Amino acid sequence: xxxxxxxxxxxxxxxxxxxxxxxxxxxxxxxxxxxxxxxxxxxxxxxxxxxxxxxxxxxxxxxxxxxxxxxxxxxxxxxxxxxxxxxxxxxxxxxxxxxxxxxxxxxxxxxxxxxxxxxxxxxxxxxxxxxxxxxxxxxxxxxxxxxxxxxxxxxxxxxxxxxxxxxxxxxxxxxxxxxxxxxxxxxxxxxxxxxxxxxxxxxxxxxxxxxxxxxxxxx
Numbered sequence: 001x002x003x004x005x006x007x008x009x010x011x012x013x014x015x016x017x018x019x020x021x022x023x024x025x026x027x028x029x030x031x032x033x034x035x036x037x038x039x040x041x042x043x044x045x046x047x048x049x050x051x052x053x054x055x056x057x058x059x060x061x062x063x064x065x066x067x068x069x070x071x072x073x074x075x076x077x078x079x080x081x082x083x084x085x086x087x088x089x090x091x092x093x094x095x096x097x098x099x100x101x102x103x104x105x106x107x108x109x110x111x112x113x114x115x116x117x118x119x120x121x122x123x124x125x126x127x128x129x130x131x132x133x134x135x136x137x138x139x140x141x142x143x144x145x146x147x148x149x150x151x152x153x154x155x156x157x158x159x160x161x162x163x164x165x166x167x168x169x170x171x172x173x174x175x176x177x178x179x180x181x182x183x184x185x186x187x188x189x190x191x192x193x194x195x196x197x198x199x200x201x202x203x204x205x206x207x208x209x210x211x212x213x214x215x216x217x218x219x
């Protein structure tokens with residue numbers, strides 16, 4: 001899905017998925033495809049700004065970085081599965097679809113020590129009936145309602161400005177921290193956090209860099 005914000009009609013087709021932040025935080029940053037080399041720095045940022053992130057992990061990446069996964073869990077971040085492989089599951093039979101889902105969740109649980117009930121299909125691409133399969137298997141599928149489009153490898157400044165112009169209360173923001181992550185993903189996340197964290201959430205305009213406003217709308 002390539003919209004900065006998903007159209008409302010799409011949410012109607014996928015009504016059992018989560019489209020907005022359900023935590024006590026104003027927004028929820030979510031990262032797909034990891035963990036990767038930038039994930040520890042992202043965890044440092046989360047700690048600095050007293051935020052919890054949502055990570056959708058690929059089992060292979062999780063096995064390559066078990067200490068990072070355990071750190072995510074110990075620091076209270078939300079962890080979900082991004083399925084067994086980063087592929088499009090449109091033409092996969094139900095048995096294979098559910099096997100890839102459940103086995104990937106188990107592999108991540110074995111590393112993190114925590115049960116995994118959240119998932120996000122690779123590319124966010126599933127059919128409505130596959131969403132029902134997910135729910136019937138006891139998992140909660142999670143989309144997003146603000147796409148950073150960091151995967152396009154545009155300039156850091158362009159991504160930050162796009163997010164600043166769009167971000168709203170209760171957003172789930174889509175970003176990536178896997179092997180193919182944006183080379184400046186840590187800087188992007190930090191700039192959004194520093195412009196919107198702390199009491200800036202409740203006092204738009206306070207302590208923001210000049211000529212680069214970034215505050216939550218929809219309050």
